[in-house]
Amino acid sequence: MAAPAPQRFTLPNGLRVVLAPDRSAPVVGVSVHYDVGFRSEPEGRTGFAHLFEHLMFQGSESLEKLAHFRIVQSSGGTFNGSTHPDYTDYFQLLPAAALERALFLEADRMRAPKITEENLRNQIDVVKEEIRLNVMNRPYGGLPWILLPPILYRTFPNAHNGYGDFTDLEQATVDDCAAFFDAYYAPGNAVLTVTGDFAVEEATALVEKHFGDVPAREVPRRPSFAEPAPTSELRGEHADPHAPLPALSVGYRLPDPVTDLPGYLAYVVLAGVLTDGDASRLQQRMVHREPLVTDVSAGCGLFGTPLDARDPDTFTCTAIHPREVPVERVVAALDEELDSLAAEGPTAEELARVTARWASNLHREHDRIISRTLALGSFELLHGRAELVGELPRLIAGVTVDAVAAAAKNMRPDTRAVLTVSPAGGA
Amino acid sequence: MTDSTADTATRTHRGAEEIGRTPLGPRELPPLGAHVAAIEPPTVDVVLPNGLRLIAVQRSAVPMVELRLRIPFAGTDPLHAARAELLASTILTGTARRSRVQVDTDLALVGGELDAAVDPERLSVGGHALVSGLDTLLDVLADTLTGAAYADEEVDRERSRLLERITVARSQPSVIAREALQRHRYGDHPFAKEMPQAEEVAQATAEDVRELHRAAVLPRGSVLVLVGDIEPQRAVDVVGSALAGWSADASASVLPPLPPITGGDMLLVPRPGAVQSQLRLTAQAVPRTDPRYPAVQLANLVFGGFFSSRLVENIREQKGYTYSARSYLEFTPDGATVLIDADTASEVTAAALLETRYELGRLGLVPPTESEVDSARRYATGSLLTATASQTGLAATLAGLAQVGLGPEWLRDHPDRLAKVTVEQVAEAALEFFPPSAVTGVVVGDAERLAPQLRALGGVRIP
Numbered sequence: 001m002a003a004p005a006p007q008r009f010t011l012p013n014g015l016r017v018v019l020a021p022d023r024s025a026p027v028v029g030v031s032v033h034y035d036v037g038f039r040s041e042p043e044g045r046t047g048f049a050h051l052f053e054h055l056m057f058q059g060s061e062s063l064e065k066l067a068h069f070r071i072v073q074s075s076g077g078t079f080n081g082s083t084h085p086d087y088t089d090y091f092q093l094l095p096a097a098a099l100e101r102a103l104f105l106e107a108d109r110m111r112a113p114k115i116t117e118e119n120l121r122n123q124i125d126v127v128k129e130e131i132r133l134n135v136m137n138r139p140y141g142g143l144p145w146i147l148l149p150p151i152l153y154r155t156f157p158n159a160h161n162g163y164g165d166f167t168d169l170e171q172a173t174v175d176d177c178a179a180f181f182d183a184y185y186a187p188g189n190a191v192l193t194v195t196g197d198f199a200v201e202e203a204t205a206l207v208e209k210h211f212g213d214v215p216a217r218e219v220p221r222r223p224s225f226a227e228p229a230p231t232s233e234l235r236g237e238h239a240d241p242h243a244p245l246p247a248l249s250v251g252y253r254l255p256d257p258v259t260d261l262p263g264y265l266a267y268v269v270l271a272g273v274l275t276d277g278d279a280s281r282l283q284q285r286m287v288h289r290e291p292l293v294t295d296v297s298a299g300c301g302l303f304g305t306p307l308d309a310r311d312p313d314t315f316t317c318t319a320i321h322p323r324e325v326p327v328e329r330v331v332a333a334l335d336e337e338l339d340s341l342a343a344e345g346p347t348a349e350e351l352a353r354v355t356a357r358w359a360s361n362l363h364r365e366h367d368r369i370i371s372r373t374l375a376l377g378s379f380e381l382l383h384g385r386a387e388l389v390g391e392l393p394r395l396i397a398g399v400t401v402d403a404v405a406a407a408a409k410n411m412r413p414d415t416r417a418v419l420t421v422s423p424a425g426g427a
Numbered sequence: 428m429t430d431s432t433a434d435t436a437t438r439t440h441r442g443a444e445e446i447g448r449t450p451l452g453p454r455e456l457p458p459l460g461a462h463v464a465a466i467e468p469p470t471v472d473v474v475l476p477n478g479l480r481l482i483a484v485q486r487s488a489v490p491m492v493e494l495r496l497r498i499p500f501a502g503t504d505p506l507h508a509a510r511a512e513l514l515a516s517t518i519l520t521g522t523a524r525r526s527r528v529q530v531d532t533d534l535a536l537v538g539g540e541l542d543a544a545v546d547p548e549r550l551s552v553g554g555h556a557l558v559s560g561l562d563t564l565l566d567v568l569a570d571t572l573t574g575a576a577y578a579d580e581e582v583d584r585e586r587s588r589l590l591e592r593i594t595v596a597r598s599q600p601s602v603i604a605r606e607a608l609q610r611h612r613y614g615d616h617p618f619a620k621e622m623p624q625a626e627e628v629a630q631a632t633a634e635d636v637r638e639l640h641r642a643a644v645l646p647r648g649s650v651l652v653l654v655g656d657i658e659p660q661r662a663v664d665v666v667g668s669a670l671a672g673w674s675a676d677a678s679a680s681v682l683p684p685l686p687p688i689t690g691g692d693m694l695l696v697p698r699p700g701a702v703q704s705q706l707r708l709t710a711q712a713v714p715r716t717d718p719r720y721p722a723v724q725l726a727n728l729v730f731g732g733f734f735s736s737r738l739v740e741n742i743r744e745q746k747g748y749t750y751s752a753r754s755y756l757e758f759t760p761d762g763a764t765v766l767i768d769a770d771t772a773s774e775v776t777a778a779a780l781l782e783t784r785y786e787l788g789r790l791g792l793v794p795p796t797e798s799e800v801d802s803a804r805r806y807a808t809g810s811l812l813t814a815t816a817s818q819t820g821l822a823a824t825l826a827g828l829a830q831v832g833l834g835p836e837w838l839r840d841h842p843d844r845l846a847k848v849t850v851e852q853v854a855e856a857a858l859e860f861f862p863p864s865a866v867t868g869v870v871v872g873d874a875e876r877l878a879p880q881l882r883a884l885g886g887v888r889i890p
Contacts, residue, residue, distance in 0.1 A: 076809015125747025
């Protein structure tokens with residue numbers, strides 16, 4: 001990739017900063033990644049990390065309620081935030097002229113967010129509507145990210161619903177918010193990323209100006225969420241009142257993406273060999289040849305984004321199938337294809353296909369400045385290496401036939417969870 | 428419970444009050460820096476000898492090329508929607524030269540993908556490849572356009588899969604609401620039929636699909652957008668030669684004009700057991716070629732077209748009735764409509780509708796202020812810039828403009844048009860296009876729970 005390597009520095013208060021200038025279009029991306037996600041929320045407070053993300057938009061010392069949205073948008077920009085298992089990000093995409101404003105907004109809420117009872121109650125209502133929209137009122141809601149973890153994992157951080165139960169959400173207090181902010185939103189627990197049309201010296205000065213006096217606070221010790229892998233196949237069922245067809249999702253544990261990146265990437269390539277495109281193994285067999293399923297997909301990460309969480313992370317394979325096809329036939333076909341890949345490995349052409357598509361998709365992601373900003377920030381936070389964004393095509397191209405075969409061999413029935421979704425509507 | 432009741436002696440964290448204050452106090456918002464205009468990229472906009480319009484733009488940040496083909500694809504036959512869906516599902520499943528697997532393999536080896544989709548107006552084929560693989564991408568496209576085989580076994584498989592997919596789609600509340608709104612707005616006009624019925628799909632044959640391809644997959648009147656790391660004149664040369672064999676005298680088929688929307692009662696559409704309702708409101712607007720369009724665009728933004736709009740601030744940020752509320756314009760070749768969407772819990776659906784109507788009325792009667800208009804204007808200008816900063820974003824934007832007959836110059840000139848809109852023009856647009864009396868629509872949800880409140884509110888037909 002032609003873009004120069006990102007530059008980084010750390011402010012005295014501990015804030016890590018990644019700068020990736022690119023003068024090709026007069027726009028900038030700004031993001032802050034905090035090292036806390038829904039795996040860190042306390043028991044009895046499911047959904048709290050996400051609820052708190054909403055509250056970070058509700059005003060800060062210099063900004064009234066609604067001011068954040070109004071300022072970003074009246075500067076010509078767009079904004080959002082999202083909560084992941086291990087981090088929470090906040091971001092803006094704006095015309096280059098608004099760079100300083102975006103830094104001001106992020107610094108102000110990192111320094112002194114205004115958390116009020118009224119805004120907390122309002123955002124609990126908004127989040128409940130979000131959950132109704134994305135989970136409760138639609139078919140296959142929460143598949144697989146909410147439904148699979150409680151089967152594959154045993155400990156609360158890994159198994160619980162990151163969107164939260166309504167009862168837990170309703171019990172959240174302003175003081176919970178204060179405790180959460182003080183524990184996890186210290187500058188030393190965050191990464192600021194700026195990409196796009198700016199000069200490095202100018203951006204460095206602006207970052208120092210706005211973030212320099214955010215007081216340093218203690219950074220929490222990061223807990224390990226490790227737990228033993230299953231030793232026998234785990235099964236679970238979910239009755240879906242809106243689903244017209246049955247579905248299943250099979251989950252496997254992945255190697256630690258931080259300490260065993262090459263091992264993890266073998267599974268990324270394996271997922272491509274299995275389900276990426278009409279020529280992939282499961283598309284050919286399950287969708288067309290036999291056929292068993294309406295649609296099938298496989299990938300690393302509960303949200304389909306590889307390298308987006310620390311250990312433990314999940315490989316999923318999800319399919320929707322007609323009622324006449326028994327679940328066991330779909331699972332058996334998956335096992336047969338995995339056995340065949342474990343024995344013989346993928347062909348050179350299969351690897352070449354996956355490698356070229358990955359290179360091309362990474363270029364496209366890199367070309368969208370907000371995707372690039374978020375990838376740089378999350379890789380810096382999770383892996384300590386924003387550079388990974390540019391290195392991934394080469395790393396993926398380096399995955400061998402043997403490595404993919406070994407990955408396939410590890411995906412044994414006794415190490416997985418199988419979730420079946422059954423239609424439970426009146427229709 | 429508030430933090431003031433917590434026991435400060437045992438607390439290890441600060442209270443919310445303390446967190447929200449610093450010794451320095453509130454700080455002043457920095458001004459915007461100097462505006463930087465986007466550099467106009469090298470562009471060509473030509474009609475090739477076969478009647479295909481080609482828009483090619485050079486954007487070289489990454490070594491990729493994005494391709495968007497739009498073929499007007501309207502039909503009045505009652506089975507058109509079924510045949511068209513089946514065609515879109517099978518057009519990339521092989522040719523005389525390539526099997527389905529070979530199509531995917533050839534594309535994958537150059538980092539490429541192609542997908543086809545159809546709606547009542549057009550057949551869309553979109554894709555991308557590493558720029559080094561552009562020849563392959565165009566060869567697969569040309570092969571498909573001139574020689575898609577529609578083998579019986581591929582059509583048979585995709586037909587049964589399409590039936591399953593339609594079943595899944597019709598279980599989505601957003602799809603149910605959209606279908607109900609289209610029927611409510613346009614009755615049995617072909618524009619309203621975005622998804623065929625299962626029994627129609629079951630009737631469609633491979634020969635029907637081949638016949639439809641011959642009759643309707645035509646270059647004349649269609650547009651191809653190519654954005655990427657390629658010099659535009661070279662794009663003209665390679666596309667011209669790759670697609671030279673795609674030719675016909677007839678023109679691609681354009682949708683007949685739509686009847687204008689008139690305001691009236693909304694319709695309650697039952698969805699038993701729903702925990703959330705879909706509010707879908709609509710009114711007539713004007714297309715981008717109309718001189719009033721920039722004012723309508725800004726009025727729409729102030730109403731519900733971005734987050735800092737009256738509607739979102741009211742029903743989400745003040746009242747918590749919804750996660751997602753928005754209004755936006757939908758364009759057809761000869762017109763445009765406003766669409767207003769919100770999904771709300773059953774218990775607050777009627778209240779959310781009341782507030783939506785209130786904001787519609789208020790937009791005309793208490794028109795957008797200078798500051799509201801300026802915010803909307805800067806957002807419109809800025810988001811045009813950010814949305815077109817990537818190859819994918821620019822390709823999508825240009826394809827959207829091209830299918831209503833506009834070109835890259837519209838994009839170039841639009842900031843200037845927005846800059847000239849006055850507050851008075853926005854007020855006029857608000858009063859003309861957004862009054863509650865001009866609006867109709869549907870409410871989809873648990874009818875038993877909704878009916879008493881909606882009946883009391885009025886203006887909603889309860890079946």
